[in-house]
Amino acid sequence: MLIAQLTDTHIRPSGTLAYGVVDTAALLERAVAHLQALTPRPEVVLVTGDLTDFDRPEEYARFRALTDALPMPLLPIPGNHDSTAGVAAAFPQIAARAQAGKLNYVVEDFPVRLVMLDSSVAGASHGELGAATLSWLDETLAAAADRPALIALHHPPFLTGIRHMDLQNLRDGDALEAVVARHSHVLAVVCGHVHRTIFTRFAGVPASIGPSPAHAVSLDLDPAAPPTFHLEPPALHLHRFAEGRLLTHVSFIGAYAGPHPFFGPDKTLLG
Numbered sequence: 001m002l003i004a005q006l007t008d009t010h011i012r013p014s015g016t017l018a019y020g021v022v023d024t025a026a027l028l029e030r031a032v033a034h035l036q037a038l039t040p041r042p043e044v045v046l047v048t049g050d051l052t053d054f055d056r057p058e059e060y061a062r063f064r065a066l067t068d069a070l071p072m073p074l075l076p077i078p079g080n081h082d083s084t085a086g087v088a089a090a091f092p093q094i095a096a097r098a099q100a101g102k103l104n105y106v107v108e109d110f111p112v113r114l115v116m117l118d119s120s121v122a123g124a125s126h127g128e129l130g131a132a133t134l135s136w137l138d139e140t141l142a143a144a145a146d147r148p149a150l151i152a153l154h155h156p157p158f159l160t161g162i163r164h165m166d167l168q169n170l171r172d173g174d175a176l177e178a179v180v181a182r183h184s185h186v187l188a189v190v191c192g193h194v195h196r197t198i199f200t201r202f203a204g205v206p207a208s209i210g211p212s213p214a215h216a217v218s219l220d221l222d223p224a225a226p227p228t229f230h231l232e233p234p235a236l237h238l239h240r241f242a243e244g245r246l247l248t249h250v251s252f253i254g255a256y257a258g259p260h261p262f263f264g265p266d267k268t269l270l271g
């Protein structure tokens with residue numbers, strides 16, 4: 001099973017650039033073309049928040065139009081730039097499955113159960129799951145303890161060392177950690193929010209943050225660093241589940257030189 005993770009696309013209304021610089025729609029278009037060209041094709045795309053930049057209906061409509069060509073299901077959850085109501089209105093079929101008063105849902109159609117959590121807090125940049133979502137997660141994981149599960153949410157439940165982002169991460173990460181630690185069949189926890197590839201261990205399982213197909217939050221570990229971004233190579237994560245193991249590839253979007261063969265026509269390594 002191949003699971004793509006697209007995150008932090010920050011779509012703006014037509015004719016505007018994010019922060020006056022980033023053409024996020026053009027970058028999403030490239031990400032969609034990249035996903036369509038992959039062989040094998042991912043079976044599903046997790047969209048781990050910040051679909052839009054300002055939670056406007058026209059931004060969701062543009063996101064939907066730009067991703068319409070994708071043949072696989074898209075599983076969105078809200079980020080801090082979106083809202084529960086905004087994502088629900090844009091994806092009514094997802095909203096119909098929402099649990100515990102937020103846009104939490106579980107997808108059972110694949111070898112890995114996909115548990116999508118809504119960590120958004122209305123009007124705030126930080127994230128919080130809250131008691132209802134955490135109980136629902138606990139019950140949902142307990143309901144199929146024999147099946148591997150992947151948990152996705154926007155806000156990372158751990159510190160990254162990028163201070164201005166750490167100040168707006170998941171506030172109840174300890175409570176999430178306690179729930180995840182109770183369920184040994186959780187394969188991984190995947191997040192967005194920081195616009196960079198980051199790996200760690202959380203509740204005894206691998207945890208990661210996915211890169212954005214648009215701008216990257218600057219890798220600046222100086223606690224006094226101002227919040228800035230760089231236009232690094234756009235990318236997305238491909239989570240591959242095979243023979244009981246989940247692993248993550250970083251898939252860079254764009255035209256890079258290659259493929260160059262290692263071997264010549266006579267099957268010897270090229271000198």
Ligand SMILES: [Fe+2]
Nearest residue numbers: 008050079193
């Ligand atoms: Fe973001």
